[in-house]
Amino acid sequence: MNIKVYVDVTAKFNSDGFLIPINLTWEDGQVFEIDRVTDIRQAAAMKAGGQGDRYTIWVKGKQSYLFFERSCSLTGNNLGRWFVERRTA
DSSP states (O other): OOOEEEEEEEEEEOTTSOEEEEEEEOTTSOEEEOOEEEEEEEEEOTTTOOEEEEEEEEETTEEEEEEEEEOSOSSSSOOEEEEEEOOOO
């Protein structure tokens, strides 16, 4: 069963205002550098449920999806959370 795995992400805003992830930290503390981002779009997480900004990322030559789930709150400092869909065997 695929589920959401919330992860820590280091990201930056570029000069055009886009939020770009740089690396992500998995549950076990392992840090993965994101080689490149090839697409950003609004999309549903079909396997884990939910919706957000879906980033098509490449890590060590493999494509994956990273989602930014925006906060519903209009105030405060919590903009949202990052998650990936857990893969199963």
